[in-house]
Amino acid sequence: MPRLVGRAKRMPVPESLRTLDLAPRHLSLLSYLLFDGPLTVNELAARLEVAPATVSLMVSDLSRKGVVDRREDDADRRRTIVSIAEANREAVDGWLARGAHAWRSALEPLTGEQRRMFVETLRAYERAAVADAK
Numbered sequence: 001m002p003r004l005v006g007r008a009k010r011m012p013v014p015e016s017l018r019t020l021d022l023a024p025r026h027l028s029l030l031s032y033l034l035f036d037g038p039l040t041v042n043e044l045a046a047r048l049e050v051a052p053a054t055v056s057l058m059v060s061d062l063s064r065k066g067v068v069d070r071r072e073d074d075a076d077r078r079r080t081i082v083s084i085a086e087a088n089r090e091a092v093d094g095w096l097a098r099g100a101h102a103w104r105s106a107l108e109p110l111t112g113e114q115r116r117m118f119v120e121t122l123r124a125y126e127r128a129a130v131a132d133a134k
Contacts, residue, residue: 011098013095014094017067017088020065022067026058026062029044029055029058030067031099032044032047033083033084034084034093034096035100037083038082038083039082042079044059044082059080067085067088068082069083069084069085070082
């Protein structure tokens with residue numbers, strides 16, 4: 001696990017994004033938008049396990065930098081839909097998609113039951129790590 005985390009931290013930020021001072025918290029938000037498509041602030045907050053106000057601040061920061069776009073939901077104007085800005089989509093994809101391809105490659109040969117066991121093992125690890133930190 002430490003090797004995986006270390007390798008992920010060493011993934012170089014694309015040249016076009018380096019001046020934007022992206023933090024690790026931005027990496028998770030951008031990953032969700034890249035793999036799941038446009039999401040509302042509340043959906044992002046639930047996935048990131050943080051308050052919607054925290055996501056709103058992150059989205060505002062990334063929007064000012066031109067990394068993401070925000071728009072009102074046509075069905076409910078109180079909701080904001082966030083997506084990766086088209087101008088930066090290729091750079092974000094090139095930066096983050098390698099990890100997704102690696103996971104697919106590693107998990108594809110496994111049976112459904114083996115994948116479930118693997119995911120549950122990672123979740124158990126996460127729960128234990130959080131419990132030990134309290």
